[in-house]
Amino acid sequence: MFAPRFLQNTALLLCFVLLVGCGFKLRTASVLPNDLQNLVVTANNPDSQLFAELQKSLALSNINTTDSSSSSAELKVLNDSLTRRTLSLFPNGQVAEHELIYTVRYQLIRDKQKPITNSFELTRNYQDDPDNALAKSREMELILNELRAQASNLIIRQLGQY
Incomplete structure (x- = not known):
């Protein structure tokens, strides 16, 4: 009875040591600097689904979004686009597989700082x-x-990170 419990605890400890040793860590909620806790969020296309999803994610992250200029920072979604690249074809010449590439560009504007434009x-x-x-x-x-x-x-x- 002692041996199986000992082996179980040893295996659990070994897994823990391996996970910690390889640098694994759980992703925590994003912590934003104080000046980004209140954001003005705008978009070139305010009807886009990305803009709606971003506002929902910001609310879930406890980041206050406002329409007023009382905030010292503005997050602006410049554009999002989807492109397709053909990866393979069926024998009859029809496309069998696509690679979908979703590109997003946004800009962070802070008071008295140069705007930061990023894309991914x-x-x-x-x-x-x-x-x-x-x-x-x-x-x-x-x-x-x-x-x-x-x-x-x-x-x-x-x-x-900014």
């Missing part, structure tokens, strides 16, 4: 099936929603 790309592979067009369009919509959520979280994490 997120990629996903997407397999097309012309026989299931309706299901594939729904899958594409889900992938885009996932990319927007990931992009908004990445923007918030990057804001913590």
Whole structure:
């Protein structure tokens, strides 16, 4: 009875030591500097789904968004775009697989500082099936929603670095 418990504890301790030793750590909530706790959030296209997702993510991160100029910082979503690159073809010449490239550009404007413009790309592979067009369009919509959520979280994490 003593041996199995000892082996179990030893295995647990070994896993913990390996995880800590390789540098693994849990990702914590983004901590933003004090001057970024109240942000004016704008977009070149305020009707974009990324803009709505970003506002939702900021609210979940307890960052106050305001429309007034009382804030000392402004986060501006300049643009987001989706491009496709063909990866493979079916024997009949139709596209079998795409690489989706979601590009986001944003700008952080602080009082008395030079604006910081940043951009990044997120990629996903997407397999097309012309026989299931309706299901594939729904899958594409889900992938885009996932990319927007990931992009908004990445923007918030990057804001913590400025």
